[in-house]
Amino acid sequence: MARHAEQLAREDALSRTIALVNDKGGVGKTTLAVNLAGQLAAADFTCLLVDLNRQANVARDLGYRDTPSDDHGRNLFDAITGRSALMPIPGVRQGLDVAPGGTELDDLVAWMVTRMGREGPSANLALANALAPVAPNYDFVVIDSPPEATFLVDLCLYAAHWILIPTRSDGAGLDGMENVAKRFNVAKQYNSGLSLLGAVLFGTGVRSTSIHDEVRAQLESAFGGDSPLFSAFIRFSEKTAQDGRRLGRLAHELEEDLAAQPAWWQELRDGKRGSRISSTAASVAGDYRDLALEVLTVLREAEEAAETMPAAEGAQ
Ligand SMILES: Nc1ncnc2c1ncn2[C@@H]1O[C@H](COP(=O)(O)OP(=O)(O)O)[C@@H](O)[C@H]1O
Numbered sequence: 001m002a003r004h005a006e007q008l009a010r011e012d013a014l015s016r017t018i019a020l021v022n023d024k025g026g027v028g029k030t031t032l033a034v035n036l037a038g039q040l041a042a043a044d045f046t047c048l049l050v051d052l053n054r055q056a057n058v059a060r061d062l063g064y065r066d067t068p069s070d071d072h073g074r075n076l077f078d079a080i081t082g083r084s085a086l087m088p089i090p091g092v093r094q095g096l097d098v099a100p101g102g103t104e105l106d107d108l109v110a111w112m113v114t115r116m117g118r119e120g121p122s123a124n125l126a127l128a129n130a131l132a133p134v135a136p137n138y139d140f141v142v143i144d145s146p147p148e149a150t151f152l153v154d155l156c157l158y159a160a161h162w163i164l165i166p167t168r169s170d171g172a173g174l175d176g177m178e179n180v181a182k183r184f185n186v187a188k189q190y191n192s193g194l195s196l197l198g199a200v201l202f203g204t205g206v207r208s209t210s211i212h213d214e215v216r217a218q219l220e221s222a223f224g225g226d227s228p229l230f231s232a233f234i235r236f237s238e239k240t241a242q243d244g245r246r247l248g249r250l251a252h253e254l255e256e257d258l259a260a261q262p263a264w265w266q267e268l269r270d271g272k273r274g275s276r277i278s279s280t281a282a283s284v285a286g287d288y289r290d291l292a293l294e295v296l297t298v299l300r301e302a303e304e305a306a307e308t309m310p311a312a313e314g315a316q
């Protein structure tokens, strides 16, 4: 299929766009999106985080919910529907800009349905077209996708270069993969660079080989071929999850807060009982670091391999 210049330019602009996708809710998409983008930004990579959810838990996790800059998804809706340019909130953290989601995205599905009726599947490129002008300003664009919203997941699959699939070790999210895989294969016809970055086990208790084997087998049957399951996984810690959302702090920030919190004996001596941050935050932050490192390694290897490809492609 002849790929015209516009498509190539768009795909080039979005070549470091990672979407967290799984049809199931509660499998860690949002938590992974914020922590991955947050850690990359803390490591001096500039990042844009896009929240395509009406629940806007990204706002809670990063602590900007209902602040004056939180437009509940208005600008993102306007950018996707071609009414205005995308204008993310700058500097939510150093190096991290955010395009907020929220209830203003409610009409997006209805807009997509009308658009699909008129244009067919190319309507799914609306998010890609909104992101392409700003994406080159960033080292990475991370998209947090909503569950059980087929039209909105398609927007992500047509915009991202990379798909990262979180799944729970109890099987939740495994059956969601089949559905994502089907839509993934359709999206590839319009977004030729779309690739599976891998799957990651989220909120799991043990480093169990049998669980890893089961998830890997599911991935391979859904996507075919050699599908990567990251060896890094995010351990189960309800307390760290609660601390994060309560305080609007990411795992690596809780780790820093932890080091700065007064010793337990000091609180006892002063007769004060503060709300203490769980020491597990440091281990969870370490899990995100391991994952970010693996993600970067896979990306760099794929990019290096792609650099040696054009000659072969051109010869075809
Ligand atoms: N390390 C963790 N262990 C257990 N639960 C976690 C952990 N981190 C986050 N959670 C919780 O898991 C739930 C689902 O996470 P979330 O990222 O919102 O999933 P999704 O975006 O796929 O719906 C949330 O209630 C969140 O607080």
Ligand SMILES: [Mg+2]
Residues within 6 Å of the ligand: 026, 029, 030, 031, 053, 057, 145, 146
């Ligand atoms: Mg979510």
